[in-house]
Amino acid sequence: MPLDTFRENVIVLARDSTALRPARLAGVRKIEVRGGGRTLLASPMICDDPTVVGPGDAGLPLPAFRRLGVRPGDIVEVAPARAPRTLEALRAKILGETLSARDYADIAADLAAHRWSDMEIAAFLVACASFMSPEETLWLCQGMVAAGRRLTWDRPLVVDKHCIGGIPGNRTSLIVTPIVAAHGLLMPKTSSRAITSPAGTADTMEVLARVDLDEAEMGEVVGRCGGCIVWGGRVELSPADDVLISVERPLRIDTPEQMVASILSKKLAAGSTHLVLDIPVGPSAKVRDRRAGLRLKKLFEYVAGGLDLAIEVQFTDGRQPVGRGVGPVLEARDVMAVLSGDAGAPADLRDKAVFLAGRLLEQDPELRGGAGEQRARELLESGAARRKMDEIIVAQGPSPISGRLGALTAEVVAPRDGVVGAIDCLRIASVARLAGAPTDAGAGLDLMVRVGDKVRAGQPLYRIHGSEASEFAFASDAAGERSGVELAP
Amino acid sequence: MPLDTFRENVIVLARDSTALRPARLAGVRKIEVRGGGRTLLASPMICDDPTVVGPGDAGLPLPAFRRLGVRPGDIVEVAPARAPRTLEALRAKILGETLSARDYADIAADLAAHRWSDMEIAAFLVACASFMSPEETLWLCQGMVAAGRRLTWDRPLVVDKHCIGGIPGNRTSLIVTPIVAAHGLLMPKTSSRAITSPAGTADTMEVLARVDLDEAEMGEVVGRCGGCIVWGGRVELSPADDVLISVERPLRIDTPEQMVASILSKKLAAGSTHLVLDIPVGPSAKVRDRRAGLRLKKLFEYVAGGLDLAIEVQFTDGRQPVGRGVGPVLEARDVMAVLSGDAGAPADLRDKAVFLAGRLLEQDPELRGGAGEQRARELLESGAARRKMDEIIVAQGPSPISGRLGALTAEVVAPRDGVVGAIDCLRIASVARLAGAPTDAGAGLDLMVRVGDKVRAGQPLYRIHGSEASEFAFASDAAGERSGVELAP
Numbered sequence: 001m002p003l004d005t006f007r008e009n010v011i012v013l014a015r016d017s018t019a020l021r022p023a024r025l026a027g028v029r030k031i032e033v034r035g036g037g038r039t040l041l042a043s044p045m046i047c048d049d050p051t052v053v054g055p056g057d058a059g060l061p062l063p064a065f066r067r068l069g070v071r072p073g074d075i076v077e078v079a080p081a082r083a084p085r086t087l088e089a090l091r092a093k094i095l096g097e098t099l100s101a102r103d104y105a106d107i108a109a110d111l112a113a114h115r116w117s118d119m120e121i122a123a124f125l126v127a128c129a130s131f132m133s134p135e136e137t138l139w140l141c142q143g144m145v146a147a148g149r150r151l152t153w154d155r156p157l158v159v160d161k162h163c164i165g166g167i168p169g170n171r172t173s174l175i176v177t178p179i180v181a182a183h184g185l186l187m188p189k190t191s192s193r194a195i196t197s198p199a200g201t202a203d204t205m206e207v208l209a210r211v212d213l214d215e216a217e218m219g220e221v222v223g224r225c226g227g228c229i230v231w232g233g234r235v236e237l238s239p240a241d242d243v244l245i246s247v248e249r250p251l252r253i254d255t256p257e258q259m260v261a262s263i264l265s266k267k268l269a270a271g272s273t274h275l276v277l278d279i280p281v282g283p284s285a286k287v288r289d290r291r292a293g294l295r296l297k298k299l300f301e302y303v304a305g306g307l308d309l310a311i312e313v314q315f316t317d318g319r320q321p322v323g324r325g326v327g328p329v330l331e332a333r334d335v336m337a338v339l340s341g342d343a344g345a346p347a348d349l350r351d352k353a354v355f356l357a358g359r360l361l362e363q364d365p366e367l368r369g370g371a372g373e374q375r376a377r378e379l380l381e382s383g384a385a386r387r388k389m390d391e392i393i394v395a396q397g398p399s400p401i402s403g404r405l406g407a408l409t410a411e412v413v414a415p416r417d418g419v420v421g422a423i424d425c426l427r428i429a430s431v432a433r434l435a436g437a438p439t440d441a442g443a444g445l446d447l448m449v450r451v452g453d454k455v456r457a458g459q460p461l462y463r464i465h466g467s468e469a470s471e472f473a474f475a476s477d478a479a480g481e482r483s484g485v486e487l488a489p
Numbered sequence: 490m491p492l493d494t495f496r497e498n499v500i501v502l503a504r505d506s507t508a509l510r511p512a513r514l515a516g517v518r519k520i521e522v523r524g525g526g527r528t529l530l531a532s533p534m535i536c537d538d539p540t541v542v543g544p545g546d547a548g549l550p551l552p553a554f555r556r557l558g559v560r561p562g563d564i565v566e567v568a569p570a571r572a573p574r575t576l577e578a579l580r581a582k583i584l585g586e587t588l589s590a591r592d593y594a595d596i597a598a599d600l601a602a603h604r605w606s607d608m609e610i611a612a613f614l615v616a617c618a619s620f621m622s623p624e625e626t627l628w629l630c631q632g633m634v635a636a637g638r639r640l641t642w643d644r645p646l647v648v649d650k651h652c653i654g655g656i657p658g659n660r661t662s663l664i665v666t667p668i669v670a671a672h673g674l675l676m677p678k679t680s681s682r683a684i685t686s687p688a689g690t691a692d693t694m695e696v697l698a699r700v701d702l703d704e705a706e707m708g709e710v711v712g713r714c715g716g717c718i719v720w721g722g723r724v725e726l727s728p729a730d731d732v733l734i735s736v737e738r739p740l741r742i743d744t745p746e747q748m749v750a751s752i753l754s755k756k757l758a759a760g761s762t763h764l765v766l767d768i769p770v771g772p773s774a775k776v777r778d779r780r781a782g783l784r785l786k787k788l789f790e791y792v793a794g795g796l797d798l799a800i801e802v803q804f805t806d807g808r809q810p811v812g813r814g815v816g817p818v819l820e821a822r823d824v825m826a827v828l829s830g831d832a833g834a835p836a837d838l839r840d841k842a843v844f845l846a847g848r849l850l851e852q853d854p855e856l857r858g859g860a861g862e863q864r865a866r867e868l869l870e871s872g873a874a875r876r877k878m879d880e881i882i883v884a885q886g887p888s889p890i891s892g893r894l895g896a897l898t899a900e901v902v903a904p905r906d907g908v909v910g911a912i913d914c915l916r917i918a919s920v921a922r923l924a925g926a927p928t929d930a931g932a933g934l935d936l937m938v939r940v941g942d943k944v945r946a947g948q949p950l951y952r953i954h955g956s957e958a959s960e961f962a963f964a965s966d967a968a969g970e971r972s973g974v975e976l977a978p
Contacts, residue, residue, distance in 0.1 A: 048493065119739065
């Protein structure tokens with residue numbers, strides 16, 4: 001069938017199908033299609049035109065043919081799919097019960113196999129949001145790791161860093177990875193694309209190099225360079241997590257438990273043994289105050305402990321964006337400026353990256369305790385990190401996208417004399433997205449002030465970049481209404 | 490498009506559609522289709538065959554054509570549907586907040602208009618299951634009534650009775666309605682088909698008469714007879730409730746709040762002013778003990794009070810099925826036996842119906858206080874109720890289904906001498922459904938013992954009826970494994 005139904009698989013049957021009578025289908029959630037030695041779950045759809053689908057036919061969209069490995073005319077078996085046994089556990093969770101490790105392992109496996117509907121996933125997430133113990137979070141996380149592939153590296157120490165997100169700019173991974181790899185520690189970094197932000201680490205790296213490497217390609221780059229910065233999507237780590245995220249996102253469910261299970265399952269699946277976790281704290285960050293941060297830290301530590309993953313949680317300054325650029329091209333510019341030791345490179349981005357890289361280098365048993373940050377700074381200042389980044393970029397291959405900055409620009413200026421009192425991360429992210437980031441890599445904004453700066457009326461606060469006139473106008477209007485840079489009274 | 494997608498509307502667009510580019514569709518939940526002065530929400534689907542759907546075409550299944558009132562070739566407008574504003578309230582509810590009366594009115598309107606996805610409905614139901622105040626339950630109920638049609642009757646007193654369900658047999662409405670109507674009170678009864686039980690009131694009535702009357706036909710029957718027993722589905726009362734139920738059912742969410750809002754919204758929309766509510770209490774009933782029953786009673790009373798609906802809650806014996814037959818044809822047989830005054834008619838069904846009818850008759854200001862039950866018994870014994878039932882049956886029209894009892898039978902016997910200690914309502918319902926009820930109206934089972942009866946080894950406990958060999962075998966096997974009739978030790 002020449003149909004594309006986006007996320008959902010479908011199977012089209014005739015009203016007078018000899019295989020499955022429509023009367024049997026009305027209450028059926030999914031059809032199990034077996035053929036070519038594989039099994040597929042698909043939602044049923046009835047076709048009333050016998051010239052399209054005859055009584056003995058089943059119509060499948062092209063991707064389903066590929067997944068099953070069958071050809072037009074091949075025989076497939078169809079049967080109503082049984083409701084997964086894990087739905088009993090879902091019902092218990094809705095009633096507020098605590099589930100077992102076995103329940104979570106089974107749930108993660110069914111999620112990864114797309115056996116749960118969006119409705120059931122939503123019910124699960126909301127039930128978990130109202131009550132989920134630390135043990136349950138650990139079990140869910142273990143289940144998610146077990147339900148997917150797991151990368152293995154032939155090294156006792158595999159380091160990683162991760163930020164829980166929410167701070168525009170803040171592209172430290174692109175600096176930390178080459179520093180750490182230049183030192184000789186293994187850092188096979190998988191990263192995500194933006195979901196609700198103006199750029200993910202993968203989006204920014206893509207300005208510099210290809211990021212959609214598969215597992216073999218990634219292995220080759222890491223073997224050659226000791227590190228990489230690739231998009232995790234091709235490697236398919238923790239697929240159950242991707243399924244949960246696809247429902248969390250539209251419902252905007254963002255609980256500590258899901259965050260911990262999601263992040264740690266991805267890290268463990270990527271083969272990490274040591275993780276430095278960056279939790280920015282600030283009034284417009286994901287974590288608003290120290291107390292919430294401490295609760296989250298404890299949960300990360302508890303679950304990582306259960307997974308035998310060494311973790312070090314660092315609270316960082318989340319009161320404003322890090323670096324100047326917001327949006328893939330602008331962020332890549334900042335990163336390369338720091339790596340190149342440019343005099344005008346953003347100091348906050350450099351210092352934060354050096355600090356985090358130092359914490360990772362401390363994991364090296366060969367290094368004197370306390371010398372990590374100093375060593376990180378040397379690797380950056382000597383140009384070793386920059387050379388390592390160039391090596392990684394060449395190994396990953398040329399970027400498929402244009403690195404051009406958006407040609408439309410507008411400056412947002414201070415309405416009066418004053419001192420910058422706060423910069424709203426959410427508003428800055430929102431303006432950059434309205435301008436077109438990350439879909440338009442060259443869109444975004446370039447911050448020209450930081451908290452504490454004195455400004456005069458009319459002085460530029462940031463410059464918006466865009467390529468598409470209507471989007472650009474949207475962003476400028478929004479910034480004009482409320483810039484996100486607030487002057488102290 | 491010759492497609493039937495069951496519950497969901499779809500719109501099929503070309504990959505190179507001039508109206509909406511697929512790139513704009515990937516994250517879109519629904520498309521708004523405007524034409525013929527009406528609006529429809531549909532899920533997008535892409536067709537890659539330009540001979541089926543061209544760049545300037547939109548394909549719709551037949552029911553969508555009908556709903557919009559357009560013809561092939563007519564111009565329609567399509568646009569990505571905006572996310573409903575009520576999703577903000579949903580997010581607040583997920584975070585455990587209390588919503589306002591206005592929120593619930595808007596939510597019910599959006600539910601009735603199918604603006605929420607199953608995912609969002611599930612999230613709402615689970616969030617409500619973890620916390621929902623009595624006020625919120627009232628507001629949801631008011632919103633559901635306002636979001637649909639409301640029947641009006643030109644009488645100050647419109648009575649109804651309702652059972653919260655869960656007890657096989659128990660077809661008292663079919664006896665109470667003719668008694669009450671014979672007395673002269675107005676009782677326009679709308680009832681439901683079975684969802685998870687072996688028969689709903691509408692299924693059993695359909696053995697005797699047509700039940701899928703529309704509003705005009707129902708009005709005519711009530712005008713002529715003073716009562717009716719029709720299926721509520723054609724009359725479309727409280728459509729938001731139907732939408733909620735379509736998600737509650739697969740998730741088996743059955744909270745007191747949703748039950749109260751559902752039942753009372755239907756009753757108010759049907760134009761009832763006085764309701765007697767039957768809450769059976771028993772170890773395998775929906776309400777397990779008196780304490781849970783009292784909590785539920787208070788909530789019913791609070792919400793009914795806010796709706797200006799007079800309610801009287803009666804706890805009844807829910808320790809075993811009521812009557813002998815379970816399944817449409819067998820239950821209809823019991824009902825007619827009671828109405829006809831047959832000597833062998835099940836006394837428990839008769840006594841319970843007389844009691845409940847008596848409670849409704851007490852609402853008549855003309856009747857001496859306390860005389861209701863006596864009057865109900867007179868109307869039954871005199872044959873007046875039977876004549877009224879015949880009148881209603883004739884007015885509703887002939888049944889479209891066969892009233893034949895399933896010809897395949899098997900008896901389930903006592904494994905040893907003993908006394909019947911308990912009859913498991915859930916198990917009895919399950920065996921009757923396995924035998925084919927209610928889809929096969931003649932399937933079900935006929936109970937031959939009651940709690941307290943002495944039985945001898947080999948004595949029949951019940952007889953299973955069925956028409957289809959494989960279903961019948963399923964039911965017999967299940968009954969053989971565990972009959973549901975438990976002998977006291």
